[in-house]
Amino acid sequence: MISIRHSQERGHANFGWLDSHHSFSFGSYYDPAHMGFSALRVINDDRVAPEAGFATHGHSDMEIISYVLEGEIAHKDSEGNIATLPPGEFQLMSAGSGIRHSEFNPSRATPLHFLQIWIQPNVYGQQPGYQQKDFGRSPGLTLVVSPDGAEGSLVIKQDARLYQLLLEPNTRAQLTASKARKYYVHLVDGELDIEGTTLRPGDGAKLADISALVLAAKGEAVKALVFDLP
Structure with a gap:
């Protein structure tokens, strides 16, 4: 089973300093048909103006992943973490029992473009945590996040x-799947074929009851995120 949600169908909010597209219900955007998928709760495609950002605010019991596409994020949190995320890096903040943080575009000229992803945890009230890593640019599938830190991934x-x-143009990758699991693909760049269906940037695909996931680039390079969910 595959279900596609096209980029233009996403929720949208524009505050001037922030232009955001929501794959799932978030903030003032509410759609009961799109409340998340399995443990995946939020994918926000955020563009932040130079010298603007999210003021200090709090989270609890949520796993929050940021993936920088353009520009940089200046991060600061109540656990004492102060960091900069350049393009291509992933950040995982485990909010746990409670954390406060700010995210800011420090550039005077370059917009910040990043994906903000929330995944609901399966344990609650834990110690907050912070992880950050660049996983390189190797073609194919690279494990970025896992429950056990396999292959150097964030936990x-x-x-x-x-x-x-x-993926380079006209190449493909395959992920061994389980019919007991759910899968979600978010396309960032290029055109991606999944089971004869073409995704374009900003599109998302929900997949369930599959035993293999074949991901094929068409005539241009592809950048995407692939989620393996309970």
Whole structure:
């Protein structure tokens, strides 16, 4: 089973300093048909103006992943973590029992473009945590997040895995799947074929009851995120 949600169908909010597209219900955007998928709760495609950002605010019991596409994020949180995320890096913040943080675009000229992803944890009230890593640009599927830190991945408090997918034109990758699991693909760049269906940037695909996931680039390079969910 595959279900596609096209980029233009997503929720949208524009506050001037922030232009955001929501794959699932978030903030003032509410759609009961799109409340999340398995443990995946939020994918926000955020563009932040230079010298603007999210003021200090709090989260609890949520696994929050940021993936920088353009520009940089200046991060600061109540656990004492102060960091900069350049393009291509992933950040995983485990909010646990409670954390406060800010995210800011420090550039005077370059917009910030990043994906903000929330995954619901399977344990609650834990110590907050912070992880950050660049996983390189190797073609194919690269494990970025897992529950056990396999292959040097960031450790998430959920039975979930996130892969970075990079494909050259007219190449493909395959993920061994389980019919007991659910899968979600978010396309960032290029055109991606999944089971004869073409995804374009901003599109998302929900997949269930499958035993293999074949991901094929068409005539241009592909960048995408692939989620393996309970």
